Amino acid sequence: MIGAQLPLAVQLRESASFESYYPGPNAEAVQALQSLGVPVLLYGPPGSGRSHLLQAAARQHRAAYLPLAELAAHGPSLLEGLEAAPAVCIDDLERVTPDREWCIALLRLVDQLRARGAGYAFATDAPPERMTLALPDLRTRLGACSRFGLKPPSDDDRRELLRERAKARGLELPEEVTRWLLNHRSRDIPSLLEALERLDREALAAKRRLTLPFVQSVLVD
Structure with missing residues (x-):
């Protein structure tokens, strides 16, 4: 046993x-x-x-x-x-x-x-x-x-990851949104991916693009 x-x-x-x-x-x-x-x-x-x-x-x-x-x-x-x-x-x-x-x-x-x-x-x-x-x-x-x-990812690594995962979901991720995510959300990779998944769901439901005001309205409690 x-x-x-x-x-x-x-x-x-x-x-x-x-x-x-x-x-x-x-x-x-x-x-x-x-x-x-x-x-x-x-x-x-x-x-x-x-x-x-x-x-x-x-x-x-x-x-x-x-x-x-x-x-x-x-x-x-x-x-x-x-x-x-x-x-x-x-x-x-x-x-x-x-x-x-x-x-x-x-x-x-x-x-x-x-x-x-x-x-x-x-x-x-x-x-x-x-x-x-x-x-x-x-x-x-x-x-x-x-x-x-283990080495932490650099900001460039985080940006590249967000771009890759957004593209795989069919999302256009403006640079200002990426910058805002890195400056105002938890920077660990699981948290960033969770935020992107949430944005994907909300954008699909609202039929909206990922503009900065929309992203802030979704993620700012």
Whole structure:
């Protein structure tokens, strides 16, 4: 039984897919997760997209996905049986690595997955050499992963993404609207895409173009 079936009950976000992620400077990380031919370690600050990518990998590979920010209180027994999963994706690793019992359980799981040749990926807030780890052996295992420090998209990346996604929806996105979105809305990629989807729905219903006054009337609460 896999952690009393708890990990399998974790719901992946509908929006978390490789298709909805703009790779920008992180294209190599995306490619590594899409194949998962070698172990992968993502690191970056909150909002860097590491959870989005890890959930996308879990969806594609039918992996057990464990967000430890939510599940760490269940203890390291949560990992029992995961060695039999098709693949394993563990998020928020920094939440448990200062604990010796968690480190022992993670070491055991990694060794079992490696012996089977099963894919696995971790996400955390810092590279292994800067993590607080109760066991040095775990640092060695994490250091053997293909490591990717996620870089935030630039404003040019965000503009290009909005233009591409608007064009795919048959929308004309004026530059002044793009500029307003970047200056007045949440700048993370999922929020920008959600705003564009909402604009698409409202423009279709009202049979309107995406003028700045119309966009402001839709998005300003």
